[in-house]
Each structure stands twice: as structure tokens, then as C-alpha cells.
Amino acid sequence: MRGSRIFLGIAVLLILIAGGALYVALKPEGRTSITLTFHAKMGKTPLVFDEFVYENPGGTGTFRVRDFRFYLSNLTLSEESASFAQPDSYHLLRFDNPDTSHSIVLNDVPLGTIDHVRFLIGVDPDANGSIEVRGDLDPNSQMAWNWEVGYKFVVLEGALRVGEDVSPLVYHVGFSENAREVAFALPPGVSADDDTEVHLTVDLAKLFDGPVQIDMEAMSSVKFNRADAKMLADNYATMIDPAF
Amino acid sequence: MLRVFLTITAAALIAAAWIIWDRTRGPVSTPIADFSAPFIFGRFAVPPDNPLTEEAFSLGRHLFYDPILSGNNQVACASCHVQALAFTDGLAKSPSLSGGELGFSSMSLANLLWGQERFFWDGRAASLEEQALLPIQHPDEMDQDLDALIGELQTSRAYRKMFRRAYGEVSADNIARALSTFMRMLISSDSKYDKYLRGEERLTAQEEHGRKLFMAHPDTKVSLRGGNCIDCHSQFLTSGFRDALDGFSNNGLDSDEDLPDGLMAVTGNPAHKGFFKVPTLRNIAVTAPYMHDGRFETLEDVMDHYNDGIVVSDTLSPLILEADNAPQAGQQTVGLRMTPEEIDAIIAFLHTLTDDAFLTNPQFSDPFEGGT
Numbered sequence: 001m002r003g004s005r006i007f008l009g010i011a012v013l014l015i016l017i018a019g020g021a022l023y024v025a026l027k028p029e030g031r032t033s034i035t036l037t038f039h040a041k042m043g044k045t046p047l048v049f050d051e052f053v054y055e056n057p058g059g060t061g062t063f064r065v066r067d068f069r070f071y072l073s074n075l076t077l078s079e080e081s082a083s084f085a086q087p088d089s090y091h092l093l094r095f096d097n098p099d100t101s102h103s104i105v106l107n108d109v110p111l112g113t114i115d116h117v118r119f120l121i122g123v124d125p126d127a128n129g130s131i132e133v134r135g136d137l138d139p140n141s142q143m144a145w146n147w148e149v150g151y152k153f154v155v156l157e158g159a160l161r162v163g164e165d166v167s168p169l170v171y172h173v174g175f176s177e178n179a180r181e182v183a184f185a186l187p188p189g190v191s192a193d194d195d196t197e198v199h200l201t202v203d204l205a206k207l208f209d210g211p212v213q214i215d216m217e218a219m220s221s222v223k224f225n226r227a228d229a230k231m232l233a234d235n236y237a238t239m240i241d242p243a244f
Numbered sequence: 245m246l247r248v249f250l251t252i253t254a255a256a257l258i259a260a261a262w263i264i265w266d267r268t269r270g271p272v273s274t275p276i277a278d279f280s281a282p283f284i285f286g287r288f289a290v291p292p293d294n295p296l297t298e299e300a301f302s303l304g305r306h307l308f309y310d311p312i313l314s315g316n317n318q319v320a321c322a323s324c325h326v327q328a329l330a331f332t333d334g335l336a337k338s339p340s341l342s343g344g345e346l347g348f349s350s351m352s353l354a355n356l357l358w359g360q361e362r363f364f365w366d367g368r369a370a371s372l373e374e375q376a377l378l379p380i381q382h383p384d385e386m387d388q389d390l391d392a393l394i395g396e397l398q399t400s401r402a403y404r405k406m407f408r409r410a411y412g413e414v415s416a417d418n419i420a421r422a423l424s425t426f427m428r429m430l431i432s433s434d435s436k437y438d439k440y441l442r443g444e445e446r447l448t449a450q451e452e453h454g455r456k457l458f459m460a461h462p463d464t465k466v467s468l469r470g471g472n473c474i475d476c477h478s479q480f481l482t483s484g485f486r487d488a489l490d491g492f493s494n495n496g497l498d499s500d501e502d503l504p505d506g507l508m509a510v511t512g513n514p515a516h517k518g519f520f521k522v523p524t525l526r527n528i529a530v531t532a533p534y535m536h537d538g539r540f541e542t543l544e545d546v547m548d549h550y551n552d553g554i555v556v557s558d559t560l561s562p563l564i565l566e567a568d569n570a571p572q573a574g575q576q577t578v579g580l581r582m583t584p585e586e587i588d589a590i591i592a593f594l595h596t597l598t599d600d601a602f603l604t605n606p607q608f609s610d611p612f613e614g615g616t
Contacts, residue, residue, distance in 0.1 A: 066515070138287075139284065139286065140284075140286050140358070140359075140479065140480055140486065141486065142475075142487065144474075144479060145459075145461075146460070146474055148459070167565075168562035168566040170563060220566070224465070225463065228465070
């Protein structure tokens with residue numbers, strides 16, 4: 001009787017120790033939150049919608065932007081030894097608001113500090129070939145071409161005015177090969193904070209004025225031609241920059 | 245004698261208690277459990293303060309079909325929303341109480357759980373609950389004072405009971421909630437197109453050709469021909485888009501001089517002038533005439549409009565202006581420039597969106613006509 005009571009006591013003690021050890025082992029090292037705010041710009045100044053105020057970078061005339069939006073996916077945050085990939089990380093960034101900005105907020109990131117940020121402009125091939133609703137992916141949305149083609153990654157629509165003539169501009173860039181990775185390190189001053197705020201600029205001008213300079217009059221639309229789409233993708237690969 | 249008296253008293257007390265309990269207890273909510281929502285329709289949201297219940301649906305269905313909702317007790321919601329016509333009325337513009345006609349065509353009511361979250365052609369209502377009370381009070385539509393309506397409903401024992409079971413009291417908010425629940429449950433998901441998507445039926449060669457054209461924005465650079473429908477009508481729902489104001493568009497009906505305000509009247513944004521709600525194409529073959537003002541009588545007329553009848557205005561969708569199947573520059577007309585065979589194929593596909601089960605579903609019918 002006495003022996004079994006001692007045995008029970010030891011068992012309880014062991015369970016407590018094991019539980020404590022497990023708790024210590026599995027307890028996240030730290031929790032931090034991060035806000036990524038993307039600011040749409042044309043060059044250095046905030047984007048203005050619906051006004052003919054921008055020069056055709058590769059030709060004559062002025063253009064206006066009616067719609068600009070893109071998918072950002074597979075957001076991954078990391079510190080030296082660990083990384084955190086946001087689950088169902090599909091964000092539609094649109095800028096039709098007074099600040100022409102879009103924020104992504106991640107709370108409870110299981111990392112002590114955040115040193116690196118990485119994401120795709122566009123959608124990964126797996127999700128691009130699926131009709132599942134995940135994050136901001138929606139097969140019944142304006143960003144879906146159709147289930148056989150996948151999603152538009154970057155959309156810019158507007159009009160070009162040359163003299164008296166106004167003609168439509170339609171740039172819809174998709175296809176899995178045109179997802180482009182963006183990665184950058186956070187300077188120590190930014191990552192030290194427990195509630196990290198990062199501002200990024202999205203420069204639309206880079207879409208037409210990057211490795212390739214585009215005359216909107218000669219190329220007023222990009223849709224399913226893969227060479228044209230790749231050209232724009234190589235341009236938009238550099239449109240996002242952190243602003244520290 | 246005393247025993248009999250006591251028994252009667254006890255019985256009376258029990259009966260009284262039961263009646264009081266029945267009158268004062270909270271609503272009986274039976275969640276609607278067995279409705280089918282195809283996953284390809286995507287996410288939907290029901291307001292937290294108006295869950296889908298059998299009691300609310302039943303009340304909403306009675307209200308929808310009851311002319312008691314109008315000032316003269318002659319016009320019901322169902323007067324302009326007829327089930328056999330996918331809840332439209334077959335008229336270009338619905339009749340006005342004052343004898344003329346209203347400014348707009350009666351909209352089909354199907355799959356309202358999905359698609360745009362703004363209602364009416366110009367999007368002036370931000371929820372179904374907000375929408376439901378407006379035609380009731382509109383002087384040209386049903387011309388009813390809400391307090392008078394509540395008074396009338398309270399004189400009816402049947403309505404008092406239905407309201408009590410569904411929500412509690414008879415109130416304007418609860419009228420709106422019940423009508424909204426009925427409308428939310430008007431789900432059309434059994435057309436030939438749905439059966440094709442579920443792998444239960446095949447499309448004919450012509451319908452399949454039409455489906456492909458429906459789903460494609462034309463690109464002459466890669467010889468892709470398209471009817472461009474999907475740029476405004478989503479691939480599965482065939483309605484306008486849900487996100488923000490994406491489900492509103494200017495589809496080239498009028499010139500700048502004649503362009504009505506449309507969505508601009510609601511947002512105040514000049515970029516929205518002439519924007520109207522993109523309607524669902526579900527059951528489109530039975531909802532003629534077409535457009536917000538019913539100006540086109542047939543689907544052929546609609547296709548002719550998109551093929552070579554587009555009227556250019558400043559806010560016209562660039563996707564419509566840019567979409568052209570002919571490689572050489574346009575002549576005088578603006579449009580898709582498809583062949584007659586392609587137009588016929590798209591119309592054949594549109595007919596696969598007719599859902600006879602929806603148009604005849606007894607659960608959506610007039611409950612005052614011997615239905616259940």
C-alpha cells in the first residue's frame with residue numbers, strides 16, 4: 001500500500017517534469033508581429049488614378065491608370081536559423097483607396113526577430129492551376145482568366161491619349177513562369193522592434209521602363225503572348241523596393 | 245366537487261402557462277441544414293444577426309408573395325419577380341403605381357449569396373437587408389408606410405406567430421431579415437452547365453465552342469478568339485465580381501451625352517459614371533428583355549451589341565473597347581467582330597445556364613397557392 005503510494009507520487013512527479021520539459025522544448029522562442037505596407041507610386045510620387053498625367057515612357061502621348069493590382073504570394077519571414085512561411089499566403093494588393101497603399105499584417109509570427117522578407121509577385125504554379133479558394137485567390141474574381149489558364153498576376157488597365165485619339169491600355173500578365181521573387185534583408189534598426197513596420201514602394205513606372213522600355217502606342221496590350229508577358233514580368237520583377 | 249374544481253383550476257393554470265410561455269419564449273431557430281452550395285461558387289457571408297433558419301425562410305417566403313406589403317394591398321414582391329422567369333417580370337421596365345413605368349428593369353434573384361455585395365442596378369443598397377425595404381416604401385413601387393405595414397401584420401394571427409417563431413417581434417428590421425433570408429436561399433445550381441462542371445453531363449460541340457469563347461478574352465497576336473464575356477461575368481457564377489466595386493461596369497450602351505449616372509450617383513466618383521451592376525447570366529434565356537433598361541429584346545440583340553454596336557464613352561470598360569477578334573484595325577464600328585457561327589455558339593452556351601429545377605422548385609413558389 002505504502003509502496004504503491006510512493007510509486008504514484010514518483011509517477012506524478014515524472015509526468016510533471018516531462019510536461020515541463022516538453023513545454024520548454026516546444027515553447028516558441030518569441031512572438032513578433034510585422035506590418036508590410038505597400039505604397040503605389042509612379043516614379044517618386046504617389047499614384048494618381050484616372051487622370052492623363054503620365055508620359056508614355058517609350059513613345060509619345062500621355063496615359064492614365066484606371067486599375068492597378070497584383071497578387072503577392074508565399075510570404076516568408078526568417079531570422080538566422082529559422083523561418084516562417086505564412087499559410088495560404090495569397091494577397092491581392094489593390095490601391096484604389098485614398099492612401100493608394102495596401103497593408104499586410106502578420107501577428108504572432110513565431111520568430112524572435114525578423115531579418116529577412118521574401119515573397120512572390122504572382123502565384124505559385126500549384127495554386128495557379130487550382131480552383132480552390134485560398135487567401136485572396138478566387139476563381140470567380142476579376143483576376144481569374146479561367147480555370148484552364150490560371151490567374152492574372154499583375155493587372156494594369158487605362159488609356160493612352162495621343163493628340164485627340166484615346167485608345168485602351170490592357171496589360172494582363174500571368175502564366176506560372178512569370179512569378180518573380182522579391183527578397184530583402186531588414187536593417188538591424190527595423191528588425192529590433194517587436195512590432196516591426198516595413199514600408200515598401202511599388203513603382204508602376206518600372207513596368208514600362210525597366211530592362212525593356214515600352215512604347216504604349218506600339219504595345220497597347222499584353223495578354224496571352226508569352227514573349228510579351230515575360231518582358232513585362234522581367235520589368236515588374238524590380239518594381240518593389242523596401243523604403244527604410 | 246372540490247377535487248373536480250382543483251383539477252379544472254390546475255388544467256386552466258397549465259394551459260394559461262403554456263400559452264404565456266409560447267407567446268413569450270424566444271424564437272425557435274432551426275438552422276437551414278441541407279442547402280447545397282457548390283464549392284466552385286466560392287465563399288459567402290451571412291450577416292451574424294440574421295442566420296439562415298427555416299422559420300425565417302418560411303416567413304420571408306410568405307412576405308415575398310403577399311400583396312399586404314404594398315400600400316394598396318395589390319402589389320407583392322412577386323408581382324415583378326416571377327419564379328418561372330428567374331424572378332424577373334418579362335418587361336423592359338416594371339410598371340409604376342402611377343401608371344407609367346419604372347426607370348429600371350426588374351432584376352433576376354438567383355445566387356445572391358455570391359457575387360456583388362451591393363444591390364440594385366446602381367448599387368445603392370449595401371446589403372440585402374437594406375435593399376429589401378426600399379421597394380416597399382418607394383412611392384412608384386409598393387408605396388407602403390413601414391409603421392402601417394407593421395400594424396397590418398400585427399393584426400394577423402398567422403404573421404404574429406411566424407414572426408415570433410423566426411425572430412420575436414414584428415418590426416421593420418425583421419421584415420427585411422426574413423425577405424433577405426428567402427432571397428439568399430434562391431440558389432440556382434442545377435443547370436446543364438452545373439451538371440457539366442460536376443461531370444454528370446456533356447455539352448454539345450456547339451455549346452462547348454460557346455463555353456470556350458465565353459471564357460476567352462480575344463488576342464489576335466496568338467490567334468485566340470473570344471467573346472470576352474468572362475471579363476465581367478465570372479466563370480462559375482456568371483455574375484459580376486464580388487470584390488469592392490469590381491462587379492460594376494460601363495458596357496458601351498450610351499454616349500457621354502446620354503450616359504446615365506449609374507454607380508456614380510452612389511459613390512460620387514466621375515470614373516463610375518454609366519457603371520451598372522453586372523447581372524448573373526444564370527437563367528438568362530428566360531429573363532428577357534436585357535440590360536438595366538430592358539432595351540434589348542433577345543439574346544441575339546445583346547450579342548449584336550457586343551459584336552459591333554458598342555458606343556464609346558469616357559468610362560467605357562477598356563476591356564470591351566480593346567477586345568476585337570479581327571486582326572486589321574476596325575472600320576467604323578466597335579465590337580468583338582465574331583462570326584455568326586461564334587455568336588450562335590455563345591448563345592447556345594448561354595442556354596445551358598437555364599435551371600429548370602430552380603424555375604419550378606416548389607419551395608420557392610407562392611405559399612398561398614396550396615404549396616407548402
